[in-house]
Amino acid sequence: MSTSGRKPGKLVADKRYGRPTTTKKKKPAAKKPAPRRKPVKRKTTRKRNPIAAFFIGIFRWIWRLVWRTTVFASLVMAMVIGTAVFYVRSGLPDVSELVDGRARGSVTLLDRDGAVYARRGDQYGGAVNAETVSPHLRNAIVATEDKRFYSHFGISPRGVASAVRINMSEGRGPLSGHGGSTLTQQTAKLLCLGVVFDPADWKNEAEYVADCRRGSLSRKIKEAIYAMAMESKYTKNEILSIYMNRAYMGGGAYGAEAAAKRYFNKTAAVLTPAESAMIAGLLTAPTRMAPTANLKRSQDRAATVLRLMNEQGLLSDEETRHYQRNPATLAAEATMSAGGYFADWVMRSGPEFFTRDTTEDVLIRTTLDPRLQAATAAAVEQVFAEKVRKGSKAEVAVVVMSADGAVRAMIGGRDTDASGLFNRASQAVRQTGSAFKPFIYATALELGYGPLDTVLDEPFCMNIPGSGEWCPKNYTKKFKGRVTLTDALKHSLNIPAVKISESVGRELVMRVARDFGIHRDLQNTPAMALGTSEATLLEMTGAYAGILNGGSSVTPYGLTELRLRGDDTPLMGAGGGIGERVIQPRAAGELIWMMEKVVSEGTGARARLGNRPAAGKTGTSQEARDAWFVGFTADYVAGVWMGYDDNTPLSGVTGGGLPAEIWREVMVRVHDGLPITPLPAQAPVAPAPEPEPQPAPQVDNRRDDSRPNKKVRDSILNQVLRDILGGN
Template identity: 65%
Template sequence: MSDSRKGRRPLVADKRYAAQPKKARKTKAKPKAKPKPRKTARRKAPTRRRGGIIGLIQRLFAWLLRLIWRVVWRVGAVACLMLGLIVGYYYTTLPDVTELLDGRARGSVTLLDDSGQVFAWRGDQFGGAITADTVSPHLRNAIIATEDKRFYRHFGLSPRGIASAVRINLSEGRGPLSGHGGSTITQQVAKLLCLGVPYDPTVQTEAEYETECRRGTIKRKASEAVYALAMEAKYSKDEILTIYMNRAFLGAGARGFEAASQRYFGKSAANVTPAESAMLAGLLVAPTRFAPTNDLTRSQNRAATIVRLMNEQGYLSDAEARSAQNNPAELSEAAEARAGGYFADWVMSSGPEFFTRKTTEDVIIKTTLDQRIQRAADEAMQWVFENKIRDGSKAQAAIVVMSADGAVRAMVGGRKTKVAGAFNRAVQAKRQTGSAFKPFVYAAALDLGYSPNDTVTDEPLTINIPGSGPWSPRNYTNRFYGKVSLTRALADSLNIPAVKVSEFVGRDLVRQVASDFGLESDLAAGPALALGASESTLIEMTGAYAGILNGGSSVEPYGLVELRLMGEDEPLMGTGGGIGERVVQEPAARQLIYMMEKVVSEGTGARAQFGGRQLAGKTGTTQAARDAWFVGFSADYVAGVWMGYDDNTPLTGVTGAGLPADIWRETMSRVHEGVPLKPLPMMSPSQAGEVRDPSGGQQGGGGGAVGILEGLLRDILGGGTDSGRERQPNVSGSDR
């Protein structure tokens, strides 16, 4: 095979280069790859700008976008800087957590009964500091589930919650910021702290301060948001929750969940059940509306909703949720009493203002209240009005029960017994006393040495009153009974003998005796004084009768036994009442008790009898039966009952011997359950005598013109004269 290379002539081009080494020629040379053309930067062809109006608009729009972007990021940077400075400022002003737990503007008053048990609260109650770690986990979870389920995940603000609130508000036809607020717990704490502005009573009232703190303007909302960011930077989540749980208002004067738990359930917030926790958490949305003391059913329904939320968010198992739903929370006994009713109101009004109504301290007051006796009075009032008063009647009644030394054991100021802050007819209503005043007339006579067996003539009587003319009192029966003993005159509530005795011993002396026994109201100046023309309160009348029972010494009714600051053992003040100076001699008081016992055993007060006990008292009915009274006592307790209308409408078919005596009997029979029988400290008369007849033939008169003018003179003299002998009404005792 011939070598083709041998015969090939070299290319002319080969001769240009030197011969290559043999080594290089051993391998066949690979054809060289064509060099890649070097990339050169291609110039972008200039974009043609659209001409005309459209092009102008496009260029203007692009320029505006660039301008806005430059402005926005600069403004945003400045805003972030300012926000950081404001947050930093608030951060520096925030105190330690412990200083923010008690946010009350005023103190609290805890009222104890005579055995030392809490029966009422007043003011802003703070049960003590609690933390997110010390409260019941159920309560902590109920708060989170109700108020802010993303509390532990957000930075103090919840954009999702705000957007949701705005959407709901708009869908319900309100403004975007009206109604649901979408506030986090942190923002609510900012509001509770009023952005760090403390309350100053010298600048504004507490109500004005609260209104300022709760303003819902956009500016205020923005400030709360910034303050919330500062708190998130300063405090931990648990610390923020702790502030919230201690400062939240939860109705009935309770500040914080510890106070609310004590007030409603009588236990610490560390021990509340899921059902109780749900009820407490449900108060946050509307404390007054959902307070269980106002409407327990409504509060339980709200709690059921909270339980469902806790179950949905995994805080309660299905079994726990069913148990809480089937066993709703119930109020403690003290909470059911609705903060102590009329008695607590009276103690608060009678104590020093700076330690009661306007206290800035936490005060504990021990009182004379006997809760067993209070229940007896409440039940008696309800029983009589349910069984003996017609439906729809607007008649009112009041009851006071006290010991012989003036210690008030129970008080009912109206038909609605479990109320607070209501008009208290036992203390605030001044009403004419009628024949209930007559014991003080006879007390004056007995103190002068006269006997219950002394006699006075019951006969027509006319007294000339300067400036008014002749006045002729009359008895209920329009009959005259001749010579009667003082005992019978009081037992049958005869008017003419009472007026004669009063005129004989002197009106000034009668007025002085009544005033010394505690009837502080202005007493009538005319002869109608003897028939109860003067006005008095029920508590004054009951206190005056207590003076008769204790042997003739005056009594100042009292309810406060001891006042001290919480946490201190030494009292700041003690009893503000009790037995005072002697008014009549003890024998006179004992003989008067004998006469008053005959009122119940033989006279107008017969309906007050019960249980075979010795009882004493006096009925009273004023002009046109506008007021009806029964005041009396056993050896152990004194009780007074008033009945009438608030607008002075006359009672129909009611006298002191009727419904008031019924209420008195129902009250005292319950009060004396289990109390041993004890005789009254009375003294029977030892000798007979005769009271000189004050008429002397000069003031007496009757028949003819006197008889015709008798009714006219009674009207001219006005109310306050008793209608005469008081009898049980012909009707069954119902107010018609």
């Protein structure tokens, strides 16, 4: 192709790849001068002190050794703890086996109407579940005992550190005082770390519990392991359930259900926030904080628990203010304390395996009448407040029973509603004094004597083999001459009582007294007629009940039915009542007539009940150490004893004084509203006057004077008997 006359065109490739290269060389750009480097200062190595270097090296070596040892020990410790936790976990039983932690059962006592009036033993209301109880109770326990319960793994390092700090700041040892235990650890302690009470291994239950509560370092470590094992096997609610069922909550109540019934007479499922706070507040000191011991203190503690619940968001401000202003109060049943002595007596007299040593929950129905018990206590308190000098240590006992021996009320001391104390009604064995004399006259009446027969009250002495001459005296030191048996009893004359006892035979008098219920060793001496033998007030009252019921023996009783809780079939019935006949109804009726004269005309005048007939007998032992009045109406028998526990003589007190007044005050209240009923007395028939002697028909004038006729012979025999008795 010709290219002449024009310039050649540019190639496309030139446009594509940029400007074409030319053969002309470009002038190289001038180089920038390199920046000047600062002269590097060479580090001059300082020569280290060889001694310092030695010690620093030693320190670093020790530090590395300690660190490695700590890490290794921690790993080993973790393995040991893990192994221990796994081992303990493998031995943990099912939750259902851990809810009831009592070593023995409970006894609930019901009065004659079926109402609860006393409890003995460890009360357990039944198993509860953390998910079914009142949520307020669950929240109150967590807020009070362990607010981080649902977040920790059984132990709380923060809680332990805080407890140690508090203990040290208060001048105690690190493990003394605050323990920093979680709720799980407290549950482990309640379980005694799995150790079950065995009577063969422990002296008693108290020693076992004390060992479970020890706070040594080794015990704390075991407790922590057991708590972690529980956390690994049980859920949080299961652990809380065990705690709520086993914790002691005062008043003999173990567990939330028992506490709810004990204090509020309701189930744990329906507790209000105020009631829940009160129960949760008991856990720190259940005996001291129990509302039955001090309601105000328990309410103050509950107010603190409500505040804790509010701070943790478990209760609103409005609810907190409302329940703090309106604290929980006790149910009426919780404040009942009447019948403590009676309950103690029933527990002692009942079968041991169902009362004191029961492993079951037992219900006992008794003869106690709450109205009569309250009336008796009020009477005793009134007389002591009005008639007994301030500061006197004199004690009192009162028993009220029906004619069949059913005990309706019992006071065993001036602290009328106490329990667990010495019961002077059933345990104090004291000299009976003249209260014993009715058994002498009962014997005489049974042998055919009459209330209007006479005996000579005059100075009298008799020779006692081995003791010499004995000359009894009357209390007044005076003599009344010829008196009827009735007068001798109503004036409590000693000499006629001794003469009658000796004439009918002491052995027979002792037999009658024993058959009526005086079971103690009776002194077979002439002084027995003056009441030198001993008996309890319960025995004496039961013996007088035998006179009232027509002459049959009586065994005082308080238990009418015993059964296990939840079982409708009774295991046993009444343990007493009327027994065999001792004297005939005629003799009993005549004796009642004579004893009525004691109250209406004699030494028991202060016991008069107005228009209501009453009978009884006073008694004062040697040197006035004991003062008695035992008597009855047609409805009830009652006995009163006064004296000092140390046998100090009473000052100015006889059976016809304060004991008779207490008896009257008791019986007035006991018979309130009851119709007046006559006594079952039998008045004696006055002897018919002897007819004028009629001349015998004259058969012949001969008469054998060597033999007296029958009338004369009987007269001679009667004269011999009268000479023995001193009568006519």
